[in-house]
Amino acid sequence: MSTVTARAHPNIALIKYWGKRDEDLILPVAGSLSLTLDAFATTTTVERVAGLDRDRLELDGQVRSGEQLDRVSAFLDLVRSQAGTSERAVVRSVNEAPTGAGLASSAAGFAALAVAASAAYGLDLDARALSRLARRGSGSAARSLVDGVAVWHAGTDDGSSYAEPVPAPPMGMVIATVDAGPKAVSSREAMRRTASTSPYFAAWVSSTEDYLERMVAACRAGDFTTIGELTEAHALRMHALIASTEPPIRYLRPRSVEVFDAVAELREDGVGAWATADAGPNVAVLVQPHDAAATAARLSGIVGEAQVRTVGAGPGAHLLPEGPAVPPAPGTGPTG
């Protein structure tokens, strides 16, 4: 099939990925664990086009060039080298999350692209191979291949660094959007800076492996309280680590901190809620379904009701049945 459409959702890490030991293969310094969401989907159509001299990228209805196109083209090159062809493609992608706002849209983006491109180029990849492929686009994308809770094993080489499901109790997130604008420093650049300048980096790596082990055990045991405690503590460790770079980077805004405080107050009132934040100011609060409404009401009081969204566990990246492809950007022909 030369035109294929796939859909993927972002994931929010409960044990964070921060730092690579191999930039080219995107091998992380430690494992991580996340919840794939059922909102903010990315839908991506890959259409192979004979005779095209370069790939074309249309993101949210706009033709993209420069770094964005280069990153997609480099990813397609990986797929093409496995498929033994040099045929170019048109990639059309629609993203329901604010790009660059810390809602991990690169995870959904590369997970959807991995599924659509591998099918468009005729590769028959199993779940593990798809996760490894998505990882090459963006590390966290390896986890968006998985339904619900995913552990990404750090691994020691390309073959052993992939994500797989972990059984876990029912849980969701209440997301407070503090600022939907793009972040000042990309997570890729910030990770590099952290690894090369923070004196705390070695401790981060060893303590993350320890947290991950405890988190996987808590998930398997259905121990939501421990899952929540580890989630919030690990997020704050990551932000402390990031703040320790030279020059320093700080993603949390005063209002983000207000949300963390409100979540601590909710706990005092008996609500089981724990906060986390990726490389941005928005805060995701982990809850069990019965505590979602009280949590959403409390966060609405801080950021406004329109900025609060309750989400559940969602499916891993998957192909869509033939038919609903992402339409071409306005003013372009069917293949640009």
Ligand code: DP6
């Ligand atoms: C803070 O996966 O976006 O969200 O591998 O360089 O593309 P690259 O980084 P990316 O980093 C995600 C960082 C994080 C934590 C996490 O998702 O685990």
